[in-house]
Amino acid sequence: MFGFFRKISAYVPIKTVLIVQLVIIIPSFFELVGIGSVIPFMSLLFDPVAGAKLSFLKSFAAFFGIANQRTLLWTLGSIVFFVMAVGNLTSFLSMRILAFTGQKIGYSIANKLYRSYMSREYLFFTKVNTADLATDILIESDRINFGILQPLLMVNSRIVLVLVISGFLIYVNPTVSLLAAASVGLTYGLIFILIKKLLKKNSSEISAAQRTRVLNLNEGFCGFKDVKLAGRESYYVSRFTEACDHLAHLQASNIVLSQFPRYFIEVFVYGFIVFVAIYWSGTMPAKVFLPVLTSFGVAAMKLIPACQIIFGGIATMRASTTALRALDHASASASDENFAEVEPLHLKSDVRLEVKGFAYPGFTHEVLHDVVLCFPRNSTIGIVGRSGSGKSTLLDMLIGMISSQHTRLVVDGQEVGGRRTRQWQKVIGYVPQEVFMSDKSFAENIAFGIRAEEIDLVRVREAAQMAKIDTFIESLPEGYLAPVGERGQQISGGQRQRVGIARALYRDPDLLVFDEATSALDPVTEQEIISEIAALAGKKTIVIVTHRFSAVRNCDKIVLLQHGRIAAQGRYEEILAVNSLFREMACEAS
Template sequence: MVRKVGSDSGLVDALLRLWGHLAKSRKRQIGILLILMLVSALAEVVSLGAVVPFLGILTAPEQVFQYPVVAMVANALGIASAGEMVLPLTVLFIAVTITASAVRVLFLWVNVRVSNGCGADLSLDVYERTLNQTYAIHVSRNSSEIISGIQKVSVAQAVIQAVLSFVSSLVLVVSIMSALIAINATVAISAAIGFGLSYGVIVILSRRRLERNSRFMARETTRMIKVLQEGLGGIRDILLDGTQSVYCDVYRRSMLSTVHARGSNQIMGSSPRYVMEAFGMMLIASLAYYLSLQEGGVAAAMPVLGALALGAQRILPAVQAIYSGWASMTGNKASLLDALDLLDQPVFHERREDEIDPLMFSDRIRMQMVRFKYVDRGPWVLDGLNLAIPKGSRVGFVGSTGSGKSTTLDLLMGLLQPTEGSLIVDDVLIDRKYKRAWQKTIAHVPQNIFLSDSSLAENIAFGVPPEKIDFEKVSHAAERAQISEFIEGLSEGYQTLVGERGVRISGGQRQRIGIARALYKQASVLVFDEATSALDNATEQAVVSSIDGLKRDLTILIVAHRLSTIRHCDVIFELDSGRVVAQGTYEHLLAHSQSFRNLAKVTE
């Protein structure tokens, strides 16, 4: 289940959970990135150290040989005068600056590649885990929460970038501060305390607001997805009732609230930079005035002042990046937790599909003393169900709403597992070990056939990559489903696009495509769950004729609202309150079951 918005969890715990979901290869890449962080920080320190002798040779050349680096270079090059050192120090300064910049660009490139790669891995992981959950879990979930949660995986990528920025900036700040302390400890430590206290106060003042906005954005994002689904899913009723404004108002309120919360977080994350930059400029100006009053005046102070100014120019953005990284992590925490709950979904390890052979049966399917309920404390939906289905038979299931018909089919298809009792095919118990093998023998035709916005051929061979479609099988399946004549009469034939959700074809054609899809699978068991209940009588009879015309080597299971659909079944099971209360042919039940006769009258 998706985490309820508003539940709390520490940021560090969330980051540790996120780290646990990264692939080993990504962790190694992050390790390499940490090494690059250190190299980048070292390059910054070297470039900062190169400023002092460079400015010294320009402002106080007579004192330049007091710097150990200058003395070492002079000895190596055999230079004795300060004038001769100008060019070597200039070249050295330029080389160090270019090297430091190149290392920063390399670090940025690797950082972006690694964080984007981690985001792509996590997004795929969430999608795979979600699709591989059991059917029981899927029916208990709100789809808008799932879609919203999957979208929030992009937040995980943003958090990874924020963490890497936080760590790299922290390493850079520590390195530069160490260099500045070596140059002038009093000024460096004083500045560090001043900036540290300032950002500490900002963190204390902004933390609660950031966390509140984080929870708010997570909740409103889910609400926006929900109203989008409801608006598009119920578009006919909305157009007829003229209720567009109702849905637009709900969406507008959630969108504006989310935008305002996100904007508030962005302001809190970015605004301290400008305050701190102004503070830093005042500090440098004050320092320049102070050093100008010391022995040697401005000329003697210039190398130190230049190094401190360059250090401030490097360190202020880094300190701001540390704060911004923290603000981003805190502001996205609630959405990150939603994504992590999807990442924490258990993985149901299955063998590769191409390694599983269909479980063919030669005798019968049996349900023995099957009881089922959807939740532990819920009512029994099926209670002591016993039935046998011979291979090659046509079997119907009837009963009033809530009698357990569709649940029985879901159990027979292995989508649900019995709470008690067993499903047996021949002598094989259909448990987790054999579930996929059994499902590979089954094809399902529901009441509402899902059609993708693609060609008729792709919809018949649904789930098969376009380049792997067997068009001979497609044509044969369409012929058996009695829709080939219609398709071949179209100008583009099997390449005709059906439109989103099949808006360009009729209800009867949609159901026949569903039958053709089932036949393309070459399954030995076909399941029709209210497959004709939404059709008019004439169209229903045409579809039923298509079903009746299928070969007798197929076992066909039908749940029907109209009893005319199952009139020709070999056996019909009548269910009531999760039990089989009568069974037999249509004529037998009509003669011996009063409840069946009542159903027949209602559906006439």
Template structure:
């Protein structure tokens, strides 16, 4: 529990920690009001049952002298006492409602903040991180684990502090108000709760890990099933995916069922001990020769205290089980942010994205120089790229070809700035782009192999990530025209504002590709990089798009990985990669005459 608090404290920002202590102050007032509430009921019962004893008490005599109230007697005293009780408990109820609202709002605001922080951390993480972890896991962490952390760790921990204060306050009232033998039952009552929590600690942690694993499996199966629905229906594999979902969901529900039983059983056990304790106290008091005027006030305060303590113990045990069960979510968010937020503070890559000097500018008028660039993926034994030395002149078109696994995409990712070279540098007109990566990336238009479209309008997909009010309509129109989207836009009822559906499902492959090309051109880039951008298209559509890309070249520098050699035939130079090294470099015709592997590729066309 202490470890959970430390992790939670580390996740909170300074302002959030201050607000937490303010919240503790509110909870302290709530605990004091509960103490008064427990104390005032036995006093009122004594006033009604034994008015003479009440009026002869030293506290009442002092009160009457202070207020000068000779009228504080008889029925008037009962009326006044009833009014005081009414006002106090209405005030207490309203304060408790307000306190609950503040606690819930605090926890939910932290959930929102943590979800955003974790998402931002994932976006800022090196691209190699995303190659290591699947999107299902990251989506689950953002959408589920942060919410679970808020609802089942932070909120229960806040409530745990509140209920513990109330429990301690009522315990103090009992210590000061009841005979010593009555306190024996109080010790038993509290020991039962702490013993139960200690026994459950390990088991709840294991259940939490099992629950987290099955939540991930449920999300994975649902996503895979919906994304591959066409092939699944064709192969008639619906039952396979349904059964996988059913198995994981059944286990998840079984864990939740066990949790509910545990949370229901413990309060009932506490209630049983409380009743036995109350009966035991009654017998002890009467056996000790005490009269009703002594027994009834003691029993009333003990009974009221037990009822309130039972509620607090129920809440504390519920909070404890929730925290232990959902502690895995706390670990995931805490460890994830601890690991990833360093990229927002210390990595050279991230620092370069947030340029120290806003007046800095990367000038690209001459060449891109790759100097002895090598790359090894984290955890890999061998380098994917080794000692790449290439000089690319401004305005050149460079084709990148080679066998599968030769390092083509890795080279492109390094040029894009999403991977940092393990060794070597990339210089642009003598400037190291690693020091100004954000400025370099603004000069790049990228057309990926895997088309990415959001469920929005054509305009929103072209100006990806720009708020609707900030989209430059003229730039969108120019990019759409350059990508030969004009005909498509004209025949759509809403033109550029037409919503294309998830992953552009309402468009053809060529139309989707043209939207991605328009996106690459939206910022009028100086460098155009294509990663097998036409590999999924038919030959006719591919040739049409290649012609369009050639017409867009102008004075742009173009680098393209080609699936088909026909795509790079008109390139100024071709790099042939083999086993992570540049095995040959030259024009299409030069390689077709002199390089054996390239010749075999041309023969296979």
């Protein structure tokens, strides 16, 4: 329980939770007054003469100046009704507060989880499966809300109700009350001990089944073309169906496990009341025991559902515990700093990258070693090398996506890290090997991550012109407002790359980084774009990674990477003269 609060405290406002808890406890006291007022009312009803002699009723009648027994009965009846009505009203109000505040708190878990993941470093995302994160944010957070937080609040309020009413019943008749409480409590306790292992097992199987569902859904849709071509639709559908069936079975089993005690507890309690009624009817007159028995009956009507809510709530919590693992990888407190606006860190002189050695987390093989590179401001640098030689990894370090203890990124003599990384990233325009497309319009994809009404359409057009995508976009009926489809499905690979280039240019960055940015283009379009980029030479710092040597021929410096090391660097002709691998690659490229 304390572990739960420690985990959850970063995600929900504990103070609000406590206030909600208090509010939903209040109706218990009204319920008690309602049940308590039944006894004098019933006593008066069954035996007006003896009832009027009860000390409580005597003081009551004196206080209100009531001399007539019939008036006393009416007054008392109205009070019983009024107290019950107020009790139900407070129950309604507390239910309303629980619904609104509880839901808000519950959904804030999902919100904080998303914020937390969005502020994680890039390498985190290279290790996890995003379908797992989606499961945590959308499904497991709901289980924490509906399966743990809300039942916990309800269980607490019902525990208070049960204690208060039981306390009163014990006061009225200790023997019968204690006997009933012990039998009911023991039955529930025993059942819980018997089923708790099964509930926990169900909980972890539900988590796993949910993950399998989301994973198969995600992979089936994202890789639809490959799936279809390979005729593997049934593989994904059947795995999804198996997970759904298993989930249905687990959820149903949880419902049955948490509800089934109710059916024989109810029978037991009503049987118990019948037994006591028959027993008392043989030992005392009806007018003596009926008021007490009636109040026991009313109390049972309140207690049985309350006990069931407690049992069902605890069972549900037990069956949802594994959902808390969703909070393990996230750190709710990390969020705010990462979302703050920062000033750009403009490049004045040069940027240096020093890599003693770098291996991806979880791997021992170093993909870069002993790399020291300087990128002077407004120079154009080309990086070439065989596939897997470490070019993209090196670019990721330059743009501040990857850092490690053995790497140093120094901008104008000052090391970049933490907040400065975000400042540095603000002056970078980067075109990756695979350009990500948002399911929005061309304008929104070029401006990227900006609300439609804040987009500078003039700059969008200029960037599109430089990236040679303007003619195509303007030929569409909706122009820049035309959609590109999910992951850019409605446009070609080359068009996606050009939107990526336009996106980098829209930012008017100090540093432009191209990672195989023109690989999908025909030679003519590629040459046109290279000319546009060449026109920026001397005005911007440009880093180009490519397998096409024509794109780097005029660079101020070319770096040749081989197995993660710098094999050669210099101008095109210089390297060509000294390095056989470079000659080989130049030959292949031409």
